[in-house]
Amino acid sequence: MQAEWPVRVYYEDTDAGGVVYHASYLRYLERARTEWLRALGYSQARLKQEESLVFTVVGMTLEFLKPARLDDLLQVRSAVKLAGGASVQFEQQILRESEPILAATVRVACLDASTFRPRRLPAAVRGSLE
Numbered sequence: 581m582q583a584e585w586p587v588r589v590y591y592e593d594t595d596a597g598g599v600v601y602h603a604s605y606l607r608y609l610e611r612a613r614t615e616w617l618r619a620l621g622y623s624q625a626r627l628k629q630e631e632s633l634v635f636t637v638v639g640m641t642l643e644f645l646k647p648a649r650l651d652d653l654l655q656v657r658s659a660v661k662l663a664g665g666a667s668v669q670f671e672q673q674i675l676r677e678s679e680p681i682l683a684a685t686v687r688v689a690c691l692d693a694s695t696f697r698p699r700r701l702p703a704a705v706r707g708s709l710e
Contacts, residue, residue, distance in 0.1 A: 612656035
């Protein structure tokens with residue numbers, strides 16, 4: 581399943597030259613994954629409270645293709661590449677209009693909220709990812 585989430589570039593996202601600061605892209609990617617999960621019917625707050633489940637990024641590869649600038653309207657595209665027992669690998673892109681400006685691979689681990697030890701994805705969540 582692929583999802584898209586819009587994001588507008590604000591002044592706070594940019595450096596002195598009006599170009600998106602590299603760390604801002606990480607927030608865009610995180611928000612898109614969170615909203616994608618919410619669209620599947622799973623809020624992270626509910627997963628923590630009801631399932632004692634949290635996610636953490638354990639690996640990330642980014643390729644910066646073109647700069648985004650102040651006031652750009654971007655689309656963040658997210659798709660699951662691989663769902664393992666206790667991890668999920670995402671392929672994400674940030675696009676301006678239809679032009680890719682960033683490509684990312686993000687590996688997220690599933691953890692028990694109280695111990696922060698790896699744990700298997702609940703069957704219902706895993707089923708939604710496939």
